Amino acid sequence: MTALVLQLPAIVEPAEFEAEVVVSVADRLRDDHGYSRSPGSPGADGDEHRYHLVPNGSIAVVRGQGRMVVRLHGIDVDARDLFTGVSSELEQRHDGLAVEIE
Numbered sequence: 001m002t003a004l005v006l007q008l009p010a011i012v013e014p015a016e017f018e019a020e021v022v023v024s025v026a027d028r029l030r031d032d033h034g035y036s037r038s039p040g041s042p043g044a045d046g047d048e049h050r051y052h053l054v055p056n057g058s059i060a061v062v063r064g065q066g067r068m069v070v071r072l073h074g075i076d077v078d079a080r081d082l083f084t085g086v087s088s089e090l091e092q093r094h095d096g097l098a099v100e101i102e
Helices: 014-033 079-093
Strands: 003-007 043-045 048-054 058-064 067-073 098-101
Touching: 003 014, 003 079, 014 048, 014 058, 014 067, 014 079, 067 079, 079 098
Parallel strands: none
Antiparallel strands: 003 067, 003 098, 043 048, 048 058, 058 067
């Protein structure tokens, strides 16, 4: 499963950055594939936060020490292509952000 791995700069607040990443991914899914974010707060499963989408699927985010991993679940899109677009936007806005797509 393709993942977007972000090494966060020290000056980034993880919770705020997570919200920014989720909005960026959800906006691209909406614009390019017709998905929309389900209203309400994310579901949590341990360290993983899931942001549900309509009609199906979710954006999953796991935060660790200075690191964030984003995956898509139940969505039939080219995740590598989507993450490439999102990562370039994030890198432009945040100096020192290291991005890897696995």
